[in-house]
Amino acid sequence: MKLIFERGCEGQGCTLLPECDVPAVELDVPLRKTPLRLPHVSENELSRHYTEMAGQVHGVNNGFYPLGSCTMKYNPKINEKAAALPGFTGIHPLQPKHTAEGCLEVLERTEQMLCEITGMDAMTMQPAAGAHGEFTGLLLIKAYHDSRGDSRRRKIIVPDSAHGTNPASAAMVGYEVVSVPSGADGCVDLEKLREAVSDETAGLMLTNPNTVGLFDKNILEITSIIHDMGGLNYYDGANLNAVMGIARPGDMGFDVVHLNLHKTFSTPHGGGGPGSGPVGCKEFLRPFLPESPFGRPEHSIGRVKAFHGNFLVVVRALAYLLTLGREGIPEASRNAVLNANYMMEKLKDLYPMAYDETCMHEFVMTLEPLKRETGVSAMDVAKALLDYGIHPPTMYFPLIVHEALMVEPTETESRETLDEVIAVFREIYQKAHDDPQALHEAPVGTYVRRPDEVQAARKPVLRYAFTETEK
Amino acid sequence: MGTYLPNTKEEQQAMLREIGHGSFEELFAQIPEEVRLKELHLPKGLSEMETLDEMEAIAGKNHRFRWIFRGAGAYDHYIPAIVGSVTGKEEFLTAYTPYQAEISQGILQSIFEYQTMICELTGMDASNASVYDGATAAAEAAAMCRERKRETVYLSAAANPQVIEVVKTYCYGNGMRVVLVPERGGVTDPEALRELLDETAACFYVQQPNYYGNLEDAEALGRIAHEAGAKYIMGCNPISLAMLQTPGECGADIAVGEGQPLGLGLAFGGPYLGFMAATQKLVRRLPGRIVGETTDRDGKRAYVLTLQAREQHIRREKAGSNICSNQALCALTAAVYLSAMGAEGMWQAASLCVSKAHYLAGALEQAGLSLKYSRPFFHEFVTITNGKTKAILEALERADILGGLPLNENEMLWCATEKSAKAAMDRAAAIVKEVCGA
Incomplete structure (x- = not known):
């Protein structure tokens, strides 16, 4: 395939913008000297270029996609239609609230439904992806310990079967990663876990079902071991698709969760993004959540992203939740x-x-x-x-x-x-x-x-x- | 209830029997009884028609302004028709991250083209495949500059407040110190920068054009940062890069920015696009995916994800960043936009932004507002409203115009783009004049 730069020639292009209807103004500042080399192609050439490239991409629409841990389920068309509504796409993020009530309703209703599915009390839609959610969730844990003056808790326990993002996220909040080996049954080795926890444990990060596809039957004991030592439990929602409406992280002893709307809630992956990684938490962590259009919690960790998250991804997830409802989710x-x-x-x-x-x-x-x-x-x-x-x-x-x-x-x-x-x-x-x-x-x-x-x-x-x- | 399950109830039962299970219940036997959910409190599921009705009703509660004179980090630009036609292609839309190069050449090549265009815009050597948005791009860039004894991030106070906040949050996480460099007269104060920078300085971040729309002396600020041994990060508006000195020309080590103006809708703030580019020296510190060119077994040109030794799935806790999913489809959007616009189109957009913004500023001045700063600006500017901010915005709203962002009761931050028609700007000015005259 030719590169876009190898197509067309100088002089070709698209006519997109009108002539200036006000007096032209020239800036009296140093301007760029390096020539800007962008493609020069007609619209037809451009269109064919991307059609040719799309032919060399395998999406969920092209065939079976059993990519473990990525939940490549079908992406419903109605979600796309909802996300393309001009009443969503044309709204400025800094519009006055009374002109953006529909957007606020999307955030609020999605939050409520996802809190019900996870057993959490509050949620932020700001994180843009799963790893971003992990980072946000760990910051909540850090802020919680710091607010209690408990700042020696700097260790996070992560099983050796965890996704690479878990230890990488822990490092981004300054935590030291303590890796615990899995037992012969693929689940957390309780003895090894007990040896690993201490009064320096900030928390545990876990997926359940875990990355070998098993539900850890000792989950209540695992989360208690951490809680008894004063640590918090973080649920990586990468594998939530197995247990929606069947078991909730909130009932398993988890304090914070992140979800991947682009996995579990059917929004498309877009060749690598955009995703959305909402973070839910129990009531006692609500004061630490990032700012939202509904206000800034008292001890907020601050913003993790400009504005309100990947909003149109949330719109798609809401359409999916509404469609499936209480029977369809489980x-x-x-x-x-x-x-x-x-x-x-x-x-x-x-x-x-x-x-x-x-x-x-x-x-x-x-x-x-x-x-x-x-x-x-x-x-x-x-x-x-x-x-x-x-x-x-x-x-x-x-x-x-x-x-x-x-x-x-x-x-x-x-x-x-x-x-x-x-x-x-x-x-x-x-x-x-x-x-x-x-x-x-x-x-x-x-x-x-x-x-x-x-x-x-x-x-x-x-x-x-x-x-x-x-x- | 709606469903996307292809298997009928009968098929499900047959499958269960075939694998030796009497019921679904048995499949979940490993889940302890104590954590089983008794009842899921959600509304009943809907048919497709009902879902669309519901979503349209919700969207109908928003008001979409006919004219938007507000920016502050999200800009109302014209989006060429070709953009949506390409990004709506289901192969691009529904694919995962291109780990399997053989069946992902279309995505990989499109990212390679995107990287090239970002390098061209910024004048830098190498670009990554995108991060979440301009604010997280700034935060990731700051983290890239950390050295063992250089752990302080200096931020221009004239940067977008949301960007400043995100950098602060990331630094609360990674333990870097943040120092704000004050502004004077609407731009970063170079003297203050010189004084504040010390031997712990990892980097200095400046936004161009800055939050108030003013143009910084970016080259001079870069020299000051470098003299103190700090890296220089520029956060740029990508439309302005068609016209202004590039970060490369200003001596920047890293260029980042919010890519939303490159063909992405306002969309209540997302999804947007964080672009990041760096000098050759810093390539291996860039976070996230990067696509490189290589050859396949038959010697044919091919593209792959590369330099993966930087990333979380290889390095785990030693990775520079945890980023995994990025904003790939938004990067594709930007690439299509830039290809459609071409260099001339980009110059035209930048030039229309400048001319229209100056026209709007002049019209508002004549209507009774005054400009807060008397400096060169790109497409945003601040007016002093003499306590009339609220009244002005209400009056404009009645005419279906979203006025400038209220910074406080006395100041507003306005924006014009190529979409700001002269007639609409005249109308806005007339309304402002009415409010101010009363």
Whole structure:
């Protein structure tokens, strides 16, 4: 594919803005001397460029997307329609309140419904993504301890199976990360947890179900161990899709949660964002929340973002919540769990499961035996899936499972699709034994094949190099 | 109730039976009884038609102003039709972060093109793939500048107050000290900057044009920062970059800004776009995704996420930032906008902003307001309203005009863009004159 800079030629362009209807004014300040080199293309050329590029993108709309821990469920069209309403898109964030009551209602109603689903008392919509939510939630914990003069609490406990964002967020609030190993059953090792807590523990960060797809049955004991030592419990909502309307973090002993509206609540990922990461908390943490259009709490941590968060993402989530309602929310989770278990059962005779028991919304397979027997790695299997039009599962995560493939089908896939994908996985397994070299070569039918990442990092080319004649 | 489940009740039961479970209940057996939710208190689900009705009713409670003379961090610019047509393509809309390069070349290449355009606008060497917004971009930039003995962030007091607040919040987290450098006469006071900077200075952040719309002497401020051994961060309005000295020309080490003016709607504040670009020296400190060019097995040009050793999923607690999801679709928006506008279109937009803002300022002066500052400004300016702020805004609202942002009862911050028609500005001035004359 040509780059946009390689298309068109000087003189081509679009006519977009009118002539000036007031006297022209020139600024009496130093102006830019470096020429600005932007594309010069006609609208047709521009339109075709992006149509060609869209053809080289696999979205949820293109096919199965079992990316573990990312909840790539279907993105309903009605959400897009709601988010495109001019009554939302054309509102200035600093308009007087009485002219933005609809926007405030979106924030308020979404907050209420999400508080009900999580068992929390208050929420901020300011965080723009999950990791941003983690940062915000940890700041609430820090501000709480600081407000009590309890400033020696500088350690945060994170299981070794956690997402990378957890320890990275902890570091951003100045906390030292204490990693606790998982037990043989994939859950938190209670003995190790007890050894890790102290009067320096600020809190614990946990996903439940965890990153190996299991609900930690000791959850009440885990959260009590932290509370008894004066720490707080943080719930990473990455995996909430398994338990919506079935169990609530607020009832499990968690004090703070973040949600990913772009996972659990069906808003599109947009090729990497924008997401939205609302943070909910129990009543005693409400005074520390960021400012909202409804006011600034007494001990607010301040703002984590300008204005009111990724508002149009919240609009989409509200449309989803209204559509599903009290029956649809738990039904979505039940079917996410059913689909995962169905796939797991139908694959586990060939692909050993890291933890062979009933899973929640996702499961982790280990391809270590396959690699030993055939030399075919998790990477090879992932790349082979590309030739079947399937997005590979999450690879090499969680770190505690070797040659891991983490599969999350989500509830919006049909049995028919699952059966087809199961057949593909089984075929690849057979191929691994019959013709492993073919899998090392995979993919063969994609636009590019295993780009050289080492070269990209060693000699970074991060922008187009214009030739001398281009301007 | 609405649902997006493809499997029928019968299929669900059949699937359960096939995998040896009698009921859904059994699937959730690992969840202890004590934490099971008894009842979910939500309204009944709706059909699609009812949902749309409801959302339209909510949107109907907002008032969308016909004319907007307010900026202060969110700007009402013309959005070319091609922009929405591209960003609405479902492949771009529904894809995840492009980890699987083979089936993500379209997204990866679009980010590479975006990075190039941001480098061109800012005059910097390298750009990342975006962060959440201009305010978090400033906060991330400040964190990039931290050294073992340099942990103080200096911020111009003439920067957007929300940006200042976000930087302060991030610094409460990471323990960096924040010092505000006072403004004098509507711009950062260079003498105060010189005096305040000390050997703990990690960086100095200035906004161009600043919160009051005034143009800073950005080159001189950069020299002062560098003399004290601090890094220099400029927060820029991207439309103004088509016209003003680039951060690169001003000696900036990092350029950041709010990318919303590049084709993103006002949308009650988001989603917007934080852009970040840096000099070659600081590339490996940039947070978030970066796309690089490489070749594939067959020697074909290809794009991949690169320099990932900086990021949280590899470095965990040693990563410089925790950012994972960014604002990819907004970066795509900006790239399409910049491609449609081209260099000439961008110059035209900047030039219309300047001319219209000066016309509006002149008209308001004639209507009885006075300008607070007598300095060069881009597309925003502050007027003194002699205690009439509230009355002016109410009168303008009746004419479907959103007036300038009230800074206090005596001062307003106005903005004009290419969308500000002369007739509307004349009308606003006439209304102001009426209020002031009464």
